[in-house]
Amino acid sequence: MASDKQNQSAPAPATVGELRKTGHVQRDIRDEIRHNLLEALKAGNDPWGGIVGFEDTVVPQLERALLAGHDVVLLGERGQGKTRLLRTLPVLLDEWTPVIAGSELDEHPYAPILPESIRRAGELGDDLPIEWRHRSERYSEKLATPDTSVADLVGDIDPMKVAEGRSLGDPETIHFGLIPRAHRGIIVINELPDLAERIQVSMLNVMEERDIQVRGYNLRLPLDVLVMASANPEDYTNRGRIITPLKDRFGAEIRTHYPLELDDEVAVIEQEADLVATVPSYLTEILARFTRYLRDHPSIDQRSGVSARFSIAGAETVAAAALHRATLTGEDLAVARPVDLQPVIEVLRGKIEFESGEEGREIEILEYLLRKAEADTVRAHLGGVDMRPLVDRLTAGDSVLTGDRVPAADVLNALGDDPAVTAVSDEIADRLDAGDDAERAAALELALEGLFLARRIGKEPDEQGRTVYSLPPDDED
Incomplete structure (x- = not known):
């Protein structure tokens, strides 16, 4: 992905006004993936390069899940290629996408969600500066470990921002975790059952209501994120398990396998x-x-x-x-x-x-x-x-x-x-x-x-x- 980015130039528009003149249309992450997957299938292109042995089993199931806009958990024993398959997903994203310049969460210029970004958009109007993100920068992975915290995934108070003079009640004192930082992208949680159950609870809002709440702040961020996960079926009962409410929130559960031939x-x-x-x-x-x-x-x-x-x-x-x-x-x-x-x-x-x-x-x-x-x-x-x-x-x-x-x-x-x-x-x-x-x-x-x-x-x-x-x-x- 990195080399792909280095060999391509970002689009020219540098402000919201210039972006609107190009006729750019905003799509959420699920519509974006659905559109690009359908285009690839129509053209006869295989978006799953390097994936061997899943052509007639796992891949069709995954394609249907993505077309349905579902979050997905891949279940399978070790070494079946779950992570390899998930790492091919960025190819289904637009090659470049506009974001508000300086935004922590890579918000779309047409749809700011942070208080600071909303304020800047109101003040600057069509002069709001934008940047471009390559699809390789819109994919995040987290290996679940027992010591993973809510702050790692969702966020917490940033003491440095408080020390700068902001009050504890100011939403801008929040340091966002991996999930909100994956806004408008894909977040993959590998070995999901290894997350402590109380940490899995913190993902429930993301999976269902598509928003997050941090430490009781009256701040609800409407996130646009596709959540993917991998797990070993035995982990449900050995090292840990996926709690029932979280498991229920995944739209698709797909079993992987070792090569059949x-x-x-x-x-x-x-x-x-x-x-x-x-x-x-x-x-x-x-x-x-x-x-x-x-x-x-x-x-x-x-x-x-x-x-x-x-x-x-x-x-x-x-x-x-x-x-x-x-x-x-x-x-x-x-x-x-x-x-x-x-x-x-x-x-x-x-x-x-x-x-x-x-x-x-x-x-x-x-x-x-x-x-x-x-x-x-x-x-x-x-x-x-x-x-x-x-x-x-x-x-x-x-x-x-x-x-x-x-x-x-x-x-x-x-x-x-x-x-x-x-x-x-x-x-x-x-x-x-x-x-x-x-x-x-x-x-x-x-x-x-x-x-x-x-x-x-x-x-x-x-x-x-x-x-x-x-x-x-x-x-x-």
Whole structure:
């Protein structure tokens, strides 16, 4: 948003009189969003850029809620993209909007609400100066915490203004909180149930009567604000809850979800992960399958959920392992290989909540589900490839050594230049779109891992902790 603002110039009118001559029409926040959303839909434009997996479920519900002018609470487990979705809302605001210059609450020049602004408008008339606010400045977020106060959200007496000589009964001694400062914009309260119940009560007037009252002042400000919130359904009974009167005031309650399709899960990882090395798409797919298996496994606490951030962090960890190896071995290209998946378990196990009674089995469960994800990915991409030349080569006594410090060239050279092995390696590389040697080594390693999981070859660590693919011990003589 900031870069968008820097690249655009604000409109020219600088006074109310100049603004009126342009034919500018005032719209409240709900009409503004409704108008811009309908225009986007008519033009076939997607206002929800970067939102994956909600196209047929959450997004249509949200669009209907916005068209109805409703405040909305999004309910869903952690890492489902609630905040990401809410942060796309500013695109539905007008790019620039006029405000009274110097106003604390960014009032519209046609509709001042503060006593000082009303006085200035009466005195200056068409000469009332205006400023322009970019849509990026009309979106506010507050992470709800137990120590959030009424003053933070609504406002309180400003002792500095009192010290300047104003009386305590003067409305201009008020320091406004986040909600009134979001006047003519969008305010998002993340993790709403974490707000103490007495603080939630302070929002009731905003949600229903669209005004605020501060410490008994006879001041009622008609606010024009769209209130959005996010919450974890379990928070209703665990850390806190949304009080019934406040919950009733949200016009729409929309349930979010994790990606329903594997392709969407992969797309989220590829979109969000900040990778420092090349991660082949099939490794991303393994991480996506792994995450989905975690979400279905009875040993995992599904009330806590398995965040999309788990798979995203997993991809970043895999990429970091590849960069680490390339640096130590002097390779020009850092390309992740299946051996780089093991650190995901070691590094990210703390992001998973296990059911009680599973103490001591965490690593075992994670390794089993990762192997299952690997096996499914091998079947999906290499099903039908005749792997016998690889098995035969290992039967002849060869072995393939890999690990976090084994360069790609060593993996490729381990099986020699047998034409049959070269032919199957070429087919594997073609199936997995592997071009250079680093990518071909990763593809070969995936094939070997698939053979191991199918119990056609063995896999053992050597004394240095590296991985050795060879003939199963029972077949060696």
